[in-house]
Amino acid sequence: MSDFYALVPAAGSGSRMSSELPKQYLDLAGRPMIYHALTTLCACPNIKTVFVVLAPDDEHFKRYDWSHCAGKLEPLYCGGATRAESVSNGLLSSELEPNDWVLVHDAARPCLSAHLLSRMIAELRDDPVGGILAVPVADTLKRGDAQQRIAHTEPRENLWQAQTPQMFRAGLLAQALQQCKSVTDEASAIEALGLQPRLVGSDSSNFKVTYPQDIVLAELLLNQRK
Ligand code: C5P
Numbered sequence: 001m002s003d004f005y006a007l008v009p010a011a012g013s014g015s016r017m018s019s020e021l022p023k024q025y026l027d028l029a030g031r032p033m034i035y036h037a038l039t040t041l042c043a044c045p046n047i048k049t050v051f052v053v054l055a056p057d058d059e060h061f062k063r064y065d066w067s068h069c070a071g072k073l074e075p076l077y078c079g080g081a082t083r084a085e086s087v088s089n090g091l092l093s094s095e096l097e098p099n100d101w102v103l104v105h106d107a108a109r110p111c112l113s114a115h116l117l118s119r120m121i122a123e124l125r126d127d128p129v130g131g132i133l134a135v136p137v138a139d140t141l142k143r144g145d146a147q148q149r150i151a152h153t154e155p156r157e158n159l160w161q162a163q164t165p166q167m168f169r170a171g172l173l174a175q176a177l178q179q180c181k182s183v184t185d186e187a188s189a190i191e192a193l194g195l196q197p198r199l200v201g202s203d204s205s206n207f208k209v210t211y212p213q214d215i216v217l218a219e220l221l222l223n224q225r226k
Contacts, residue, residue, distance in 0.1 A: 002099040003048045004121060006041040006165070009086040010034055010107035011055040011079020024107040025060045028215060029222040032064060036110035036222060042069040043114065046121050047103070053090035055079040087186065088177040091170060098171025101125070104186050105165040108209045111221045112165070120165060120200050130168035131198030132187050133206060134160040160199050162187060163206050168197070 010024045019026060024034040034052070041050045049072055054061050056077050066073055078089040087104055096102060103120075105112065116133060124131050141154040166186040168176075176189035183189045187197045209218050 002097070002101055002169075004046045004101045004103065004125075005094065005096055005170070006044075006047050006050040006103045006105060007087060007090050007094065008034070008037060008041070008050065008052045008105050008107050009079070009083050009090065010052050010061075011058070011086045012083065012108075022055075022060070023209065026215065028110055028209075029219045029226075032060070033110050033209060033218075034061075034107040035064065037105055037107060037112055038066075038069060038073060040112050040114055040117065041103070041105060042072045044117050044121075046118070047072070049074055049094075051076055051090055051094045052107075053079050053086045082181075084177055084181055084183050084189070088174065088181075091174045091177070094170075096170035098169065098174075100170045101130070101167055102170045102173060103165035103167045104173075106208055109164055109206055110209065110218055111205050111207065113205065113225075116202055116206060117165065120167060120202075123200050124167050124198060127198055129190065129195045129197050130166075130172075131200050132166040132185070133163040133202035134199045135163065135202050135204055136160055163202050163208075166197075 013022050025032045038050060041047055051074050054075055054077050061075055076090050076093045078093050079086040080089050120133055137156045137159040141156050143151045143154055145151045162185055168186060168190060173186055176193050180189040180192040190197050205221055
């Protein structure tokens with residue numbers, strides 16, 4: 001039987017946040033941002049170990065108290081220049097079996113709920129490829145030109161916004177990322193192998209904190225759940 005693991009790339013600098021402190025350590029509802037997703041993943045009974053991929057010179061992670069995740073959380077100081085490189089390095093260092101499932105989740109998606117996480121595992125555990133959490137696109141999509149004028153309207157039928165976790169077999173994912181290094185998510189690398197990951201319906205609460213104004217919304221959601 002294969003086991004389930006989580007891998008959280010957290011070696012980014014979060015330049016769009018205009019802050020000295022890397023995004024994953026910004027204060028969010030009284031905790032560093034990364035605390036929330038790691039706590040949810042560590043609390044999931046299906047998940048054996050949660051690997052967190054940090055920058056080799058990360059000085060912040062060890063300053064926080066992780067005792068509530070004891071025995072399940074494993075920091076790996078092997079982050080790379082891109083997200084894909086951090087995930088790839090993390091997979092190498094974690095020494096998972098090729099058949100193990102790995103759920104890659106952004107440190108910057110603090111509002112992942114336990115409910116979505118367990119639903120995703122239940123829906124994908126017998127899937128031959130794996131898949132991702134995603135939301136059908138609700139807004140009308142405009143393609144802009146260089147002058148920031150609308151060039152045309154994109155049809156939104158069958159369009160989904162990709163989120164994380166993205167859940168694949170560790171061996172397949174490592175192979176896919178070796179062959180395709182310029183991707184912004186794991187599913188793109190799997191697609192490049194000619195495979196079709198499954199889309200598991202999610203909701204917009206699992207958004208990625210990218211800009212300063214996203215912090216306020218994430219705090220509202222997290223405080224409401226307390
Ligand atoms: O910058 P962005 O929000 O797209 O980053 C998504 C996730 O990838 C974050 O958790 C970030 O820390 C991580 N990342 C990484 N290594 C990099 C760049 C981003 O682990 N070189």
